[in-house]
Amino acid sequence: MFDFLNDYDVLGAFWVTVQLTLWSAIGSLVWGTVLAAMRVSPVPMMRAFGTVYINTVRNTPLTLIILSTSLGLYQTLGVELGGGTSKEISFKLAILGLIVYHAAFVCESLRAGINTVPVGQAEAARALGLNFGQVLTEIVMPQAFRSVVAPLANVLIALTKNTTVASAIGVAEAAYLMANMIEFESDVLFLVFAVFAFGFVVLTLPTGLLLGWVGKRVAVKR
Numbered sequence: 001m002f003d004f005l006n007d008y009d010v011l012g013a014f015w016v017t018v019q020l021t022l023w024s025a026i027g028s029l030v031w032g033t034v035l036a037a038m039r040v041s042p043v044p045m046m047r048a049f050g051t052v053y054i055n056t057v058r059n060t061p062l063t064l065i066i067l068s069t070s071l072g073l074y075q076t077l078g079v080e081l082g083g084g085t086s087k088e089i090s091f092k093l094a095i096l097g098l099i100v101y102h103a104a105f106v107c108e109s110l111r112a113g114i115n116t117v118p119v120g121q122a123e124a125a126r127a128l129g130l131n132f133g134q135v136l137t138e139i140v141m142p143q144a145f146r147s148v149v150a151p152l153a154n155v156l157i158a159l160t161k162n163t164t165v166a167s168a169i170g171v172a173e174a175a176y177l178m179a180n181m182i183e184f185e186s187d188v189l190f191l192v193f194a195v196f197a198f199g200f201v202v203l204t205l206p207t208g209l210l211l212g213w214v215g216k217r218v219a220v221k222r
Contacts, residue, residue, distance in 0.1 A: 005195065013177035014199050020094060020163040020173060021203070025156055027099035032106025033141075039111050042132055050107070057104040062165050066097040070169040087172070094166035102159050109151040113144030149215030156211070157204045174199060 038050035070093050073079040081092040117140050125135045164175035178196045185192055
C-alpha cells in the first residue's frame with residue numbers, strides 16, 4: 001500500500017524540516033531574548049525599536065518575509081550568507097526568515113514572563129547597586145524563562161509547522177516533497193496526506209508533551 005514511498009526520500013525531507021526547526025529555534029530564542037531586553041529597557045530608543053519591530057513583524061505574513069529574504073536579500077542585494085550552492089543559500093535564507101518572524105513571538109512570551117516577576121525584586125536589586133543589565137540577567141530573566149516554558153513550547157510547535165513555508169523559495173523540506181508527491185501520485189492522495197500528517201504529529205506531539213512537563217517542573221512557585 002505504501003510502495004510508492006520507495007521512490008521518494010521522505011525521511012530526508014523531514015530531516016531538512018528538523019534542521020530548519022532546530023537552527024531557527026536557536027536563532028529565534030537568542031534574538032527574541034535581545035528584543036525582550038529592548039522592550040523593557042530604560043533607554044527610549046531601544047524600547048521604540050523593540051515595539052516597532054514586534055508590531056511590524058507580527059502583522060506581516062511569514063510567506064512575505066520568507067520571499068523577501070530570497071527576492072530582496074539574495075536576488076536584489078546579492079547577500080549569500082556565506083555562499084554555497086543555490087539550495088544551501090535558500091536553506092540559510094529560510095532560517096533567517098523564520099528567525100525574524102518567530103523571534104517576535106518569543107519576545108512577547110518572555111515579556112509576559114518578565115511581568116510575572118515581582119517589581120520589588122528588581123527594586124531591591126537596584127538598591128543593592130546592580131545596574132539594569134545585572135538585574136535583568138541575574139534576577140529577572142532566570143525567573144521569566146522558568147515561567148514561560150509552556151508558551152515557548154507553543155512557539156516551537158508553531159515554528160515546526162511553519163517550516164512548510166520554506167518551500168516557497170525552493171527548500172526541499174517535507175511540504176516541498178509533499179507537493180511533488182501530490183502532483184505525481186494523484187491516485188493515492190489520501191495516503192500522501194496521511195504520511196505527512198503523521199510525520200508532523202511525530203515531530204510536534206512529543207515536543208509539546210516534553211516541554212509541558214519541563215514547564216511544570218521548573219515553574220516558579222508564587
